[in-house]
Amino acid sequence: MNKENSEYLILRNKNTYEVIIGLEVHAQVTSNSKLFSSSSTKFGAEPNTQVSLVDAAFPGMLPVINEFCVKQAIKTGIGLKAHINKRSVFDRKNYFYADLPQGYQISQFKYPIVGEGIVILDMPNGQKEVGIERLHLEQDAGKSIHDIDPQNTLVDLNRSGVALMEIVSKPDLRSPDEVNVYIKKLRSIMRYLGTCDGNMQEGSLRADVNVSVRIKGSDKLGTRCEIKNVNSIKFMQMAIHYEANRQVDLIEDGKNINQETRLFDTKKNETRSMRSKEDAHDYRYFPDPDLLPLEVTDDFIKKIKSDIPELPDEKKKRFIEKFKLSPYEATILVSDIETSKYFEDVIKESDVKLATNWITGELFAVLNDQNLEISKSPVSSKNLSKLINLIKDGTISGKIAKTVFEIMMDGDIDPQKIVEKKGLKQESDPKAIEALIKKVISDNPEKVKEYKSGKDKLFGFFVGQVMKASDGKANPQLVNDILKKKL
C-alpha cells in the first residue's frame, strides 16, 4: 500500500493496482410524515405504532405523495449542484419479503427526480470533484427482527414507507480516505439544508459500496462487487480495504472476479458473497399505476432555490475572503453547520482570529473529550465571545482566560462574573506594577547585580517574580516595559 499524494494503491508482484469506488448512499429524508402516508417518522417508537393502512399495504389503500419530501429531494439536488428533472416517475420494484408489505418498493428507476451533480472534497493535497450520477426518492422497508423469538421472525413496520433519498455517485472515488471525506461532505451539505440529519447510529445514512480494482493507468473498469448496506464510515473503509485486496489476490492468482453482491461481516472484518449476478433479483420495475408522473414547475424549483441557505463551499470561500482565515481553518469551521453558526455568533461581537483559535483549540478539545455536539456545548457562543473580549481589551491575560474557561464550563457561567468574583482582573495600573517591581528589585539585590553585570537571561526571572507577586494578574506587557526601565 502506498499513500503518497493520498493515493491508495495496492502493490503485488511489481503490479500496481488502483481501487475504483462508487457509493449508493441511502439518506433518510428529514420529514414529519412518510413518503406516501401521514404516519409519523419519529425514531425509536414502540414497534408497529407508526403504521398506517397504506404502510401496511391493506387492500384498496393508495399512496399519495408527500410534497414536503419532494421539496427536500429537490433541495438536496440543488445542494449537490445537480440538474433537477421537472418530470420524474415513480416505479415499483417488485420482490417478496416479510418486511415489505406491498410486495414492492415504490422507487424511481428510469426517471429520477435529480440528475447529474458534483460534490467537492477538500483533500489534504487539494480539492477533488466527485460526480453525482443521480438522486432518487424511494420508500424504506420495515425491519425484520430475527433475534427476539427463537422460532419466528418479528416484523416492525414503523420504518416502512419512510422517505429515502438514494444518492448514487459516479465511480470517482479512489481511496477509503476519499470515501470518508465524501460521506462527511454529503452529510454536511444535507445538514446545512435540513434534508437529512445524517445520523448513522439511527440508520439515517447508510451506503452500498461498489468496489473494483485495475492496474494503475488502465482506462477500463474491472468487474465490480457491491457491498450492501454498510452503516458506518469506519466499516465502509474496512470493507473497501478488505474487498480491494481480495480482488487483487484473485487477479494475481489468475482467477476471475464474479460480479456479485457481498455482505460486510463487521465481526470478522471481511466481505462474503450474498448472491451472484445470476441469482440477482429480477425486480420487474414498471411505472406505479397508482401514481401519476411527478411534474414540478420552474416556479416550484425557483421557490425552493430561494430558500437554500449558504452551503459549505460558499461559506468556506466567504470565510477565507472576509475573515482572512486559512483554507484549513475555514474547512474545519464550515464542515458542520452548527459549528459555523457558533463561529459566526461568536465573531459577531469579538475578534475573528482569537475566536478561530479558541473554537478550534480549547472548545473542540472539550467537545471531543466529552463526546458532545457543538449544539450541546457547555460554553455558549455568547459567553465565549465575552471571554474573547476580556482577553482583547486586556482585562485578563490569555493564560488566565484558560482558567476562566475551565470554570465557565460548569454551567455556562458568564466569564465577567468569574473574573470579578475570583478577582482575576489583570493589573494594568502602571503605578501598582511599579510598586511590585520595586519590591522585587529590593528583595533581590544579588540578582540585580548579576543582571547588571551582563546576565541578560535573568530578565525572565524578574518577570516571573513580579507575576508571582501579582498572583498572575499583572499585565505581562506592562511588567516587561516597566522592568526594562527600572533595571
Added chain:
Amino acid sequence: MSDITSQTLSEIIKNIKEKKISSQEVTKAFVDRSEKSKLLNAFITEDFSTALEKSKIFDDKPNFDLKLPGVPMAIKDLFCTNGIKTTAGSKILNNFIPTYESTVSQNIWNEGAILLGKLNCDEFAMGSSNETSFFGNVQNPINQNLVPGGSSGGSSSALAGNLTPVTIGTDTGGSIRQPASFTGTVGLKPTYGSCSRYGIVAFASSLDQAGPMSKDVRDCSLLLEVISTYDRKDSTSIDFKRNNYSSELTNNIKGKKIGIPNEYRIDGMPKEIEELWSKGIEYVKDCGAEIIDISLPHTNYALATYYIVAPAEASSNLARYDGVKYGFRSIGKNLIDMYEKTRSEGFGDEVKRRIMIGTYVLSSGYYDAYYLKAQKVRKLIKNDFDEAYKKVDAILTPSTPSSAFKIGEKTNDPVSMYLNDIFTVPVNLAGLPAISIPGGLDAKGYPLGLQIIGKAFDEQNILNIAFAMEEKINFKNKITDWWIK
C-alpha cells in the same frame, strides 16, 4: 303500486319521500326476496339484520333531503366496507374485515343508502362469467345455468333478480358492461379518474373504475351523481366539474353525431349481434341523431394489449397477499415455503394464470417486447378515439359479441372467455366512459346490450343518448323467477 322489489330506484325514492312506503318496508321486501333467492348465489356476505335495523333508524328520523333516503343496496364485494367482511371473491381474503370504507361506498351511505350485503364476483374481478369466484358460480336470473357475466356477476344477478334496486360494480375490461348486457340491465363505466379507487381491492390500477348498475338510465344517472367525486386519497382521481347527471338528463339528442366504427364488425360475429347493432343505429336516427362511419384502426390490438397491461399490474397489486399481515395464511417451513403454500392455496387458477402472465411480461428481457410495446399500442388506441371524436360526439357498438353463455361452457378455454371483452376493453385502455343498455333479446330470449362510448368526462352525453334510445327500445326483461320455489 307494483311489487316493491320490481320498482326502479327512482320510483322507490319517490314513494319513500311521499311516505307511501317506509325504508323498513322496502328493506324488508328486498331481504325477503333475497332470502328466497339463495339459488342465485348472488351474495357472498348478507347483512340483512343490520340493514333492517338501519332502516328502522332511518324511518324514526327520516331525512328526505338525501339522494338515496333509506334505500337498501347490495354492492360488489370488491369495495372495502368498514366492519363487514370483504373478500374480492377470493379464499385469500376469506377472513378479511376492513377497518375502513371505500370512498365510493361511503358516498352512497352518506346519501342515506343502507347496505344489504356484499355481492359475489370473479376472484379479484378476474373473469367474465363469475365462475372464478371462490364462493361459487352465480346464476343468471334470465335462465337456469346461464352465467350472469363477470366480473360483477353477483351485482348483475342481484339487480336483474330484484334483490337490490341498484348496485355498484367495478369495470377493468368490461366487468360492469358485459354483465349488464347479459342480464338486460344498465351499466356504466365512468371516465378513468371520475370515481375514487380508494378502498376498492385493486386488480389493474390504470384500468379499474367503479360504476353504477341499474334497471334504467335514469337510475344510472342518479347513482353516478352520488358516487362520482374528487378524492385526494386517490392520486389518479381527477378534479373536474361533475354534472348533476340526473337533473340534467334529457332525451333530446337531435343533431348529435354518432360514430359507427368499422373495425367492430369482427369475423364470426353472430348475425343477431349484427342485427342488434343495425337496430341500434335506426333508434338513434329516430331520435334525430346523425350516423357517421368512423375508423378505430388499432381495435384489433386492444385485447392483446389489455391482456398484457392488466395482468402486469395485477401481478404486482396482488403481491401484498402473502399471508404475513392479514387474510389467509398457510403454515410453511420457512418464509418462502409459507409464501408458496399461502398463495398456491389462497388463489384460484385464473388469478394464478394472470399473475404468471403479468410476471412474465414484466421480466427483464421481455419487458420491452411486451409491457413497453403494449403501453405504446395503448397510446395508439387512445389516439384512435381522439381522432374519431374530432368528428363525432359518441360511438355506438354492441356491448358483447354474444349473449350469455352456459355455466361451464368456456371455463376450459380462457382465450374464448377473454374474447367476450373484445368490445369493452378498448374503452378501459383509453380511459373513456361507456354505458351498456339492453338493446333487445336474441332468439333464445336472452338479452343483448348496446354500448355507447363517450368522450372523456362526457358522461352526461352518453347518458342522454342512452336515455333517448331507451325510450325507443322499450326493452322488457323476461324473468320468470324460476329460482324461487
